[in-house]
Amino acid sequence: MTDRESVYDGLLGEDTSQWAFGTSFEDPLAGVDTTLPDGVDAAVLAAYCLMLGDDALIYSHRLGQWASNAPDLEDDIALSNIALDLLGQARLLLGRAAAADAGCVPVLPEGSPVPAEDALAFFRDEGAFRNVRLVEPDDVGGAGGDFAVTIARLLLFSCYRLALMERLRSSRDPVLAAVAVKAVKELTYHRDYAGRWFLTLARGTEESRRRLLAGLALVWPLHDELFGTHPVETLVAEQGVGVDPSTLAAEVDVVLEQVFSVSSIDRPAVAQVGPVAGGMGREGRHCEQMGRLLAQMQSVARAHPLGLW
């Protein structure tokens, strides 16, 4: 318990008429030195942080949809925890983007108390999001809703992101390096969780294996996009602050092969989803389901641009 009579007292702040808005969740980078290292372009670093932050934010939202919908309570909690870890990473990365280049933050009405990380999460339009498309499709409910699909997607995502964060630990940007050190610890748990479930479903019943294979076939067309290099990623790699994802493909394959091999599953050979309107996720071109996701995620915040959450 906190020192106050009710934990909610602390959430209210001074103005109780705005109780629904809670209060500012403290800047996750409060007091952190966000000075740019020498030779780093602020706009480039910010664009890169948005890419990695948006991957985490959008996937966190998707995984959060499993809350109260998972096959059992333990997995409900596990997926929600993974979503929470990713949300934490997203907050730091969006905060880092805003601190590097305030120009990337949407301008809100004068007097809006919305912090930069929230403005980035809730007030950017679809085309301004820089996440890969792998994190967008809806695995929960509807025609595509299936736990096996989520496990296939989580395996691919966590293998990719763990490899990326391992490398990012030596970023010249001390903020990104610190975020990465922590993310590696968290993603290790995520990847093990996905890997174990993958194996369990593969070796389970005929039905579980059938669903897993179908899930893998559904997810795999977005594999190559993870390892395509955007010009911003080339620049951050050159400046020593980021990672060229094409250099991760081989080591990610080693891990995936390990999982496929014990699961007696062949690496899928399916056509990859190409660019849409000349671009991929990192260029702001997204899947059809992204628009509905953003509508759900952003509508309340957008209805109250002067609200404090």
Next chain:
Amino acid sequence: MSTATQTPRIPAYDVAATVTDPELPMLTLEDLGVLRSVEEHHGTGGPGSPGDRVEVAITPTYTGCPAMASMRDDLVHRLHGAGYDDVRVRVQLSPAWSSDWITERGRRALAEAGYSTPGPARHHAGDAPVALNLLPTRRAITCPRCGSADVELTSEFGATACKALYRCAACLEPFEHVKEI
């Protein structure tokens, strides 16, 4: 508001060290290893605070830990109550928190409250890739209620980011294990 000029204050570190974790109230932030430093800067208080400024550094256990805001509020509130008017709490991201930082006293408090305490954290050697582990995590732990070693993992994820779920096959009670990280 400050009574600092009349009575000697308790050192700011000692005040901050009494603040407890909002989710694990048997544990102080100091024993959890979240409280990284408390600095008193004398005569540097901001406007309206003629006295001293206190700067507290805390680090999150997990990146998404939602308890950070309430830890910050509790630190500010407690230090205000002890006569420190100008308190600033900053986040320190590096070095990253490890369960190895939970003190012996903290481990005893956790055990007394029915939690299983973390073993040594996995350490990743230099640049070696993190190994995939497809087997259930093996931990040599005992049931905090009956002491039996016959326990089984029900989930690597629990009610908060820092805990895993277990059940004891001897006394049949579930319990929580603070994870190694």
